[in-house]
Amino acid sequence: MIRWMAWRLHRRGLIGFAAGGFLISFFYGAAYVQAAGTTAASQAAFGRAVSLVAYQFAFIIPVPVHPETLGGYEQYKWLSGAIIMMMLWAGLAGVGVGRGAEDRGLTEQWLAGGVSRTRLILARSSAFLLVLMVACFASTLGISAVAPAIHQDANLAGELGKALSMTVGLFACYAIALFISQFPAERQTATALGVGALVLLLVINGIADTVGSASWIGVVSPFHWMEKTSSAAPGGTFDLGGTIGLAVAAAALMGATIPIFQRRDVGSGLFSWGRRSTAAVRVASRNVLLRLPFTEGLWEQRVGLSAWVISTFLLGSVMISVTKSVADGLMSDPHLATVFKGYFSGSIYTSLLGLFWFGIALLLLAGYAVVQVSRWAAQDQEGRVEMLMSAPISRTRVVIERALEFAVASLLIVAGGYLGVAAKAPSAGLNLDTGHLFTASALLWPFALAFGGLGVAVVSRWPRIAVPFLATFAVIEYFLGDLAPLFKLPDWVANLSVFHLYGNPLVGSFSWTPALTMTLVFAAGFGAAVVLMRRRDVSSA
Amino acid sequence: MTAAIKTENLTKDYGGARGLFDLDLEVAEGEVFGYLGPNGAGKSTTIRLLMGLIHATRGSASILGLDCMRESVQIKGLVGYVPGELPQFGGLRGRDIAGHFGALRGGVDQARVREICERLDLDLGLKFREYSSGNKRKLAILLAFMHRPKLLILDEPSSGLDPLNQQEFFKLVLEAKAAGATVFLSSHVLSEVEHVCQRVGIIRHGKLIKVARLEDLHEMHVRRFEVEFAGDAQPQLFEHLAGVENLQTNHHRVTFTARGSFEPIADALSGHHVVNLVSHEPSLEEIFLTYYEDQPQEARK
DSSP: OHHHHHHHHTHHHHIIIIIHHHHHHHHHHHHHHHHHOSSHHHHHHHHHHHHHHHGGGTTTSOOOSSTTSHHHHHIIIIIHHHHHHHHHHHHHHHHIIIIIHHHTTHHHHHHHTTOOHHHHHHHHHHHHHHHHHHHHHHHHHHHHHHTGGGTOOOOHHHHHHHHHHHHHHHHHHHHHHHHHTTSSSSHHHHHHHHHHHHHHHHHHHHHHHHOGGGGGGGGGOHHHHHHTOOTTSTTOOOOHHHHHHHHHHHHHHHHHHHHHHHHSOTTSOSSOOOOOOOOOOOSOOOOGGGGSHHHHHHHHTHHHHHHHHHHHHHHHHHHHHHHHHHHHHHHTSHHHHHHHHHHSOSOHHHHHHIIIIIHHHHHHHHHHHHHHHHHHHHHHHTTHHHHHTTSSOOHHHHHHHHHHHHHHHHHHHHHHHHHHHHHHHHHHTOOOOHHHHHHHHHTHHHHHHHHHHHHHHHHHHOHHHHHHHHHHHHHHHHHHHHHHHHTTOOHHHHTTSHHHHHOOTTTSOOOHHHHHHHHHHHHHHHHHHHHHHHHSOOOOO | OOOSEEEEEEEEEEETTEEEEEEEEEEOTTOEEEEEOOTTSSHHHHHHHHTTSSOOSEEEEEETTEETTTTHHHHHTTEEEEOSSOOOOTTOBHHHHHHHHHHHHOOOOHHHHHHHHHHHTOOTTSBGGGSOHHHHHHHHHHHHHTTOOSEEEEESTTTTOOHHHHHHHHHHHHHHHHTTOEEEEEESOHHHHHHHOSEEEEEETTEEEEEEEHHHHHHTSOEEEEEEESSSOOTHHHHTSTTEEEEEEETTEEEEEEOSOSHHHHHHHTTSOEEEEEEEOOOHHHHHHHHHHTSOHHHHO
């Protein structure tokens, strides 16, 4: 029974990552011949071009191995990004198993039903391992499925090797989050620390990959060991030692988690400080931020929002810091310098920063929109919207407050990123056009608002499906923007992707069209949200 | 006088015979009305319709003369509400929650907050997730009572409270009534209703089957009799009497239940040597169960 329940609790992730992974892998396979052509010469030229562009993202995504081949292209273009998305999933699953189930009362029920703590951890973790394995194999096998149809090497053994490496590496990520989740007093802190640790390990790997003198620090990161297996590309390698090492590390973390779980109280972390004995409080807070739902929302998420703003600030600073060294490294090669000068118009630094930092900022803001919608959906299902509507405020006002809350929060994050880049630019040795930098940063806001508008519309009527819907939409939008040029789709199709619509305003001339279109999406989402919220039944049951 | 609550033909049909059907109900201003029914009978659906949280399939509902859906914002300025399922406020502290809802409602003074907290022994310094289920319920009661509303809509408000706090809660309800407020209190805990209500409505499978004053409900209903004869028991004396049920014999003793007047039973006993006669007043619990046990099989389905 517990195994079945454990499986069931991961069903959405399984469906999303397995089906989505297979389809995206399949489409990238189909796009390969569109982009690379069918002759050996055109594929070789394509591989060289991909390699050149790939150096810009070496901080986040490893440089490709044989990108001129179907498997190598897929490994670089899809699996590297899939690993980051699945890392977030594994981290949230680890914290969910460690602490989330306790908040929902499931752990108490299982323990009361006679399940031992060891068995509980093992059953839930083995269920996630199986789910992860299915998702990883589905994410690689789409390419093998499409290969015969486009007369390319299916490289089945290599794909299976890469899937195995991903499964083990991502399970190690899960085990890290599970282990960390045992310590803090509260689940929210556990989530921040667990997922934050994985992001830190990703950044450490990025530093190791791009800063030669710091390459040794990569050994602590599971991403470093996953990268060492590149068998999805024909001629790539399967790193048996690294994969076994990851498996041993995951097992050791599980082994360390179980005694901590046995030692701590259910519902508390290992480190739970007792509440100081103070006089009972009998008065309501006079905090002015609590007077409106939207400022109350900002106040409630002040810690998380601060983390987003500071992270964006730091990430912006790091990105601009490494841009010059990466660009100088590339330009020192006369052949690459010639190609880059042809590929980019204007300053190479500015062009690289536009792709380097703003590409990531878009993903971050889409991620924030999903997080915010998840918060609203939870409030709906936990009865807070019902309680809010027992106060004399209208449904329209609830929607307006949500839109305001999102607008202010996303503006703070955008400002954090802008300040991080602008503050570091002088010392980074980049001669940036401050007007362009401001415009490109400012345009991130309507981009975020477009996602927020759609999110607020869906969550106003269908809170239960809002998060998977928006997450799926974000993924589709991202890959539409990525795949549309490869399939040579018309511009209007590509512009259906907000990512494509945003473009690279740091180097291009300013156009009102993207800003207005994205603002229009926000306004339409907001308008739809008002109508949908007024028509729906509000009930936590 | 305007009815505090008035519904006409109010229906919320979820399909599969679930929901609320054709509710005609009127609660007068200043009244404490008990709304009784087992789980799933339609109590919370009624309350959510009154609060304008869900839309009626047909029919209408008004509170203090205002339409529950079209004028729900004005209504909520007059209402205090305890939901059946308590909302989750996560890491917010009790004082923040009280401050937030106090600001949204307006007209809340700290003295009132302090008074209720002291009476219910509620510490607002804790985070919501640190509260026990009883303390969460106390916080919901505070949010409902702190602005001295004209109408209190309370969905199973005292479940989870310990007996001392239940008594304090009943006092709060009676004080609100004394101050002129109307109280609509749903419950399946009958002692709640017996303590404070003047009239009750009984709902079953989404249909209101009875509205009566509490004393009428006691009077009109079933009593249980134990008759002890000096010689052999004589159950045949009661078999033919209208309203007599559950006839049982044990040596010299006959027990049965009877509806309506006592007079036919007294007539039947005249001329017989009766050693002991006991008549039990039914508790509200027994009345309540009688309503549910009497339902036809089709209705259960």
